[in-house]
Amino acid sequence: MSVHKESRRVSVFDTTLRDGEQAPGNTMTPRQKLDMALRIEALGADYIESGFPASSPSEFQATRLISRNLTSARFTTFCRAVRSDVDTAVEAGGTARHQVQVMATGSDLHLAHKRGISRDQAVQEVADTVAHAYALGVEEVSVGIEDASRGERDLLRAITLGAVEAGAVCFAVADTSGCHLPQEYGALITEFRSWLPDGVRVATHCHDDFGLSLANAVAGLAAGADEVQVTLGGIGERAGNTPLEEVAALLTYKGALLGLHTDIDVAAMYEAYTALRAVIGLEEPRNKAIFGTYAFGTAAGIHQQGMLRNPATYEYVEPARFGRERSLLIGRHSGRAVLRHILDELGIAVSEDDLAGLYRTHIAERTGGDCEDISVVKDRLARELTTRQPAAA
Structure with missing residues (x-):
């Protein structure tokens, strides 16, 4: 029996060129990144993460090329909660059609063992960096909260409210270690939604360590997330990220049931994936959903x-x-x-x-x-x- 709901459009944020590329074996040159960015834009992605400009000259050049050649999608740069990272991102890509994504540290585990800073410092550095990006003329600032799935709720709420006050318009809730079940991740998205005013977006960012990145992303969307962060073919750190093709395919068939849709050109995804495999030397898997050699x-x-x-x-x-x-x-x-x-x-x-x-x-x-x-x-x-x-x- 079919179920009809009012369909809500899901924004698609593609991080193939950043989170996907940072995994071992996936390195791309700036020109190769540009080619893939244009292919992903043609699929209908809303945001394309060009990379981390402050990390290397190659990332800087890739951002410069992508920012000058995209015509419909916005480009996103990844920045730590450090003013100088944003300065470098703006130098690389300018401010027009530019979304800066500031990384926040979302768990006490990461604060103690990776950052060595206090909660108050974590909250303040994010708010300061968001405000600095806007002062430079950046059009849109997002906050990606690393390890949000293991984060303490009062810490996550403090980071979120501080960043909203500074002007952040989107929050990517990261299941960085891929540890959540769908019901856990959906509940987390519901909490974020309750903290945020109307007009501020919530994005899913799920990893596939338990093979649940698609299930978690869909649970997040059902719980009110507006955007899904994905990679082509699911490439990414460790077991990978939520695959673009799986989200798009699922919403093609189950969108009416979920009340969700995307504008992704599903017929063109495999050609883009084939181009990506050629660039990074990725063998085609036999049994992968949608893209596997014998999927059909x-x-x-x-x-x-x-x-x-x-x-x-x-x-x-x-x-x-x-x-x-x-x-x-x-x-x-x-x-x-x-x-x-x-x-x-x-x-x-x-x-x-x-x-x-x-x-x-x-x-x-x-x-x-x-x-x-x-x-x-x-x-x-x-x-x-x-x-x-x-x-x-």
Whole structure:
């Protein structure tokens, strides 16, 4: 039974070029970052995080290139709660269409063991940096609260209220260690929503250490978050971030139930992901949702029998919607149904005994590798069975 709600548009913040790139093996040059930024902008992202300009000349140059070439999306720079980081970000990208994201330290654990500062210092440095960014003419300042999922509520509230007073217009609530369950993260977003005045956005920022980044992001959106921070293919620190394609695909099918939608061009995502893999040397996984090599492929005979009659039997997510193609793979688990299908397409009739022999040779007792695409087996059978036909008089 379908459920209809008034649909709320979800803002998409892409951090492929910052959080995604900082993971081992994902380094990109400034020009490569520009190319990916333009591809991600074309998908319909609202914000594209260019990087951390104060961290290196390469990040500075990437921000300069991206800021000068984006036409519809805003660019975001990552800054610590330090005035000089914002100065460098503005030097790199100017102030127009520029969102500065100031990192706040959101837990006593991080304050004690990473920063070595007090709660009061943590609150003050964020408010001061937000105010400094606006004094420089930056159009929009967001606060990303690191380790918010393990943060003490009174600390999180103090940081939030201080930053709002300084003018912050968005708060990214980070499950930095990927430790939350969906119900925990949803409850955290509800609290943030209750602290904030109307017009101030809340964004999800979830990591995938338990494989829950998508579930947590959706729980956050359902609890009132306005924006989702994502990466293409889910690349990112440790197990990665919330994948853009999974959020977009889920809202394509379940948006009416959730009352949510995005403006992401889902048909173009796979091409952008393929370009990203080429840049960072990422092998295509076999079983990843939406983007996996065999996300829309099967070698199981029972599944193939149903799909040959109606793909909907085993295919809820439709490949063509996402720039993909369905694939039937022939392997030892395929059945006679797919073999009959191939022979029918070739217009070749065989006896039941011959069919049993072909089944043993081409499916049940296959040798020389794993699965093959149905078209490869079809060509082989065409050659083999044509040679068996009697020559014309």
